[in-house]
Amino acid sequence: QHYGLALVLGGGDVTMQEMAKLYALLANRGVLHRLRWRADARPGQGTPMLSAAASYMVLNVLQHNPPPEGASVGQPARLPVAWKTGTSSAFRDAWSAGVFGPYVLVVWVGNFDGSSNPALVGGEAAAPLFFNIVHALKATRPALRVYPPQPVPARLRRVSVCLSSGALPTVWCPRRGETWFIPGVSPIKVDTVYRPVMIDTRSGKAVCPPYDPRYDKQQVFEFWPTDLQQVFRAAGIPRRAPPQNPACPYAEAVAGQAPRITSPLLGAVYSLRVGQQMQGEIALSATADADARALYWFAGRSYIGRSLPGHTLFWRPRVAGDYTLRVVDDHGRADVRALRVALVH
Numbered sequence: 001q002h003y004g005l006a007l008v009l010g011g012g013d014v015t016m017q018e019m020a021k022l023y024a025l026l027a028n029r030g031v032l033h034r035l036r037w038r039a040d041a042r043p044g045q046g047t048p049m050l051s052a053a054a055s056y057m058v059l060n061v062l063q064h065n066p067p068p069e070g071a072s073v074g075q076p077a078r079l080p081v082a083w084k085t086g087t088s089s090a091f092r093d094a095w096s097a098g099v100f101g102p103y104v105l106v107v108w109v110g111n112f113d114g115s116s117n118p119a120l121v122g123g124e125a126a127a128p129l130f131f132n133i134v135h136a137l138k139a140t141r142p143a144l145r146v147y148p149p150q151p152v153p154a155r156l157r158r159v160s161v162c163l164s165s166g167a168l169p170t171v172w173c174p175r176r177g178e179t180w181f182i183p184g185v186s187p188i189k190v191d192t193v194y195r196p197v198m199i200d201t202r203s204g205k206a207v208c209p210p211y212d213p214r215y216d217k218q219q220v221f222e223f224w225p226t227d228l229q230q231v232f233r234a235a236g237i238p239r240r241a242p243p244q245n246p247a248c249p250y251a252e253a254v255a256g257q258a259p260r261i262t263s264p265l266l267g268a269v270y271s272l273r274v275g276q277q278m279q280g281e282i283a284l285s286a287t288a289d290a291d292a293r294a295l296y297w298f299a300g301r302s303y304i305g306r307s308l309p310g311h312t313l314f315w316r317p318r319v320a321g322d323y324t325l326r327v328v329d330d331h332g333r334a335d336v337r338a339l340r341v342a343l344v345h
Contacts, residue, residue, distance in 0.1 A: 010086060016106045019097050023104045026082070028287050029150070053153040057180045059099065064157035068127045077338075079138050083130065085122030092116045096126035100134055101144040107133070122132040156182050159188070159306070164222075167191035168306070170330045172220045184302045184318070190328045196220050197242060208248035257289040261325065263312070266337065271344045272320065281314040282339075284325070292329040299323050317341045 001188065003011050014022075017035055025032045030050030031044060043312065062082035109125045119125060132316040138144055159181045164175035169176050172194040181188065196218045200207045207216050221242035224232070232239050261281025263285040264270065272280040284297050288309035297304040297313055300323060307313035309329075320343045328334040 006089070011089065016108055019106050020104050021096050023099055023106070025049055026055045026059050027099045027104065028055075029153075051155070051182075052152070053155040053182045053185075056153050056156060057182070060180060062098065067131055068123060079134065079144060081131075081134060081272075083127075085127050087120065087122045087307055090116045091118050091183070093118045094120040094122045094125035096122055096130035098130065101137070101141070103137065105130060105133060155182055155185075157183055161195070163192040165193045167193075168303075168328075170194060170332055171291075171293065172196055174220075181303070183304065184299075186303070187301070188303045189298075190296055190330075190332060192332065193224060194220050195223050195242075195273055195332075199243060204243060206243045206245040206248055208245070251303050258288040259288045259292065259295060259309075259327050259329050259335050260271075261286045261327055261335050261337045264325070264337065264339050269340045269342055271342050272317070273344055281316050282341075284313045284327070285311070286327045286335065288329055289333070291329075292331060292333075294330040296330075297329045298326040298328070 021032060021035060028046065028054040030048055031046040032049045036043065059082045062084055063080055065083055067081070067083075072186050079100055081098050081099075081100040083096065086095035086097075087093070088095075092110060092114055095107065097106040098104070107126045107130045109129070110120055137272040148162065157180070158178050160169055160176050161167060162169040162323055163175045163177045164173070165178070166188075167188045168188060170191050173191055174194070192244055197220075198207050198209075198216050198217050200203070201215050201217055220327050222239055223242055224239055229239060261284075265284045270280075270282055284304070284307070286295055286309075288295060292309050295307050295309060295313075297315070299315070299317070305313050320341045323339045323341065324336060325339050326336045
């Protein structure tokens with residue numbers, strides 16, 4: 001009520017001490033500790049605030065933030081730094097905060113009376129000073145390493161995504177990459193941006209079946225929601241509109257057979273013993289068309305995992321209840337099945 005919508009853009013008031021505690025929380029795998037002012041002070045137990053997996057993901061994103069121009073000049077080896085800048089409303093504060101080695105560093109530039117100055121931009125005023133301090137510490141401590149090496153949290157997985165949408169790729173996605181993912185937590189779906197459309201090469205219009213192989217060819221177009229289309233136009237990079245044909249509303253329909261779930265069985269109730277929920281596994285399998293290369297499995301809106309056609313994926317439901325299982329192939333074709341999981345003593 002006090003900050004309004006500005007809160008989601010970082011409009012909340014914080015002190016440098018509070019900022020340092022939050023960045024230390026990320027380095028401590030999601031555990032919030034009180035600041036210690038003496039090296040010999042004993043650390044407290046701390047309060048878990050984020051999962052280790054979520055903290056790892058955030059630090060990984062911040063590590064890919066490139067340093068300001070010239071910040072790495074003269075450095076024999078770039079020390080990994082997870083960092084970010086901030087510029088407050090009306091240019092009253094310039095921030096730069098991050099984690100490197102065993103340190104959390106927070107830089108604030110501003111006027112003590114709170115007056116604004118157009119030069120108070122995080123990336124221009126605070127970031128260069130931030131990296132000057134990082135490099136000075138690196139020069140005096142050659143053995144300085146990334147914050148204490150820790151294994152990747154067990155819940156994290158790497159998944160292939162379509163880079164344009166961040167969704168699971170179909171065969172029509174032109175550029176792919178990998179990203180971290182928390183199964184059952186991170187939102188994800190199969191890409192629907194890139195879709196094939198049958199085009200009459202003579203007119204450039206979408207055509208309806210039956211197709212003429214002499215003139216009708218399949219082309220892939222980008223189908224962006226209207227809100228994102230407006231963003232692209234505002235940024236000066238409008239996207240080409242897919243060809244339309246009112247007489248042929250299904251020109252973009254995908255041919256071939258949708259996958260068909262064969263396990264779990266239709267109408268079956270799967271029982272898990274109390275106390276052994278995390279040990280029970282349910283086999284997921286489906287038949288797929290010959291052109292399918294991957295199957296993506298979902299329980300409700302939660303992503304379970306990826307399997308190859310003809311292979312079985314094993315799933316461990318965390319709680320009893322009714323589930324809607326959905327399998328989607330890399331052409332966007334899908335099948336669903338209801339499943340009940342019960343606990344027995």
